[in-house]
Amino acid sequence: MLITNAVLLNIFSKAGRLDARDAAAIADLPSREILIKRDMDVSPDGETVFVLLEGWVCGYKLLGDGERQICSIHIAGDVPDLRRLLLMSSDLEYRTLSHCRIGLVPAQLLRDFFGRSAAIPRAVLREVSISAGIAEEWVANIGGRRAISRVAHLLCELVCRLHAARGAAQSTYAIPLTQTDLGDATGLSTVHVNRVLQQLRGRRLLELNGGQLSILDRQRLAEVAGFNHKYLHIAGASLGWR
Numbered sequence: 259m260l261i262t263n264a265v266l267l268n269i270f271s272k273a274g275r276l277d278a279r280d281a282a283a284i285a286d287l288p289s290r291e292i293l294i295k296r297d298m299d300v301s302p303d304g305e306t307v308f309v310l311l312e313g314w315v316c317g318y319k320l321l322g323d324g325e326r327q328i329c330s331i332h333i334a335g336d337v338p339d340l341r342r343l344l345l346m347s348s349d350l351e352y353r354t355l356s357h358c359r360i361g362l363v364p365a366q367l368l369r370d371f372f373g374r375s376a377a378i379p380r381a382v383l384r385e386v387s388i389s390a391g392i393a394e395e396w397v398a399n400i401g402g403r404r405a406i407s408r409v410a411h412l413l414c415e416l417v418c419r420l421h422a423a424r425g426a427a428q429s430t431y432a433i434p435l436t437q438t439d440l441g442d443a444t445g446l447s448t449v450h451v452n453r454v455l456q457q458l459r460g461r462r463l464l465e466l467n468g469g470q471l472s473i474l475d476r477q478r479l480a481e482v483a484g485f486n487h488k489y490l491h492i493a494g495a496s497l498g499w500r
Contacts, residue, residue, distance in 0.1 A: 261311050262289040262309050263287055265335055266309060266337070267281060269335075270382075273380045274381070280377060280378060284378075287363055287367055288367070289363045290362050293357070293360075296356050297355075299352065302362055304347065306362050306363065307364075307365045307368060310333065310335065310337070311334060311359040311360060312357075313354060313356040314433075315353065316329075316332070316353055318351055320351070329396070330393065331412075331435075337385070340389070343368055343382055395489050399411050399444065406454050406482060408446065408454075413464065416433060416471075418492065433466070463482065
């Protein structure tokens, strides 16, 4: 089975056990894989869903003044634009934050499951609903938290998701985000992000150097962030956080 199909099978299984026929059909879906360099737009045609197999991707919008607002960050194992199956289009652009390997699947073939399967539409709705909940948390983060809490909250979320994807807690994580990326995701200038990271380092909460994030005190970092992992709906994702 291709890795793309295996990732889809894993995602669609989260909402409940798939029957043998659905699992076999997903395994047999035609898919292909491509490599994309860092800082490149991911631009599949409108009838293709992409699966992130390796690397990091962000969903973003360009604002009227030309500034970029990052609206989502995706890691390996995500299907960033799954709502395309329901809405037929997307209002976000996607760009690589690292070198990426991406799987491509015809959207209509996935939509065809909606008429003959109960489990797969339920799984799609689950994933889209979780993504909507994460987006709501991002809005609250930007609109309601002070700068140090915004950055801390985003980093807590990413660590939580990386832990869930890898199945084990780590003290250091490879996170290929620049200070500009962090600023575009939290509504802060690069200068302000730099100042916040210095504050977090000064409090002995974390260090971020050369794309390597070291968490020095998870509990205190979560307290600064006001972080509660429940909105992620990942079993066992708390890593000791509340």
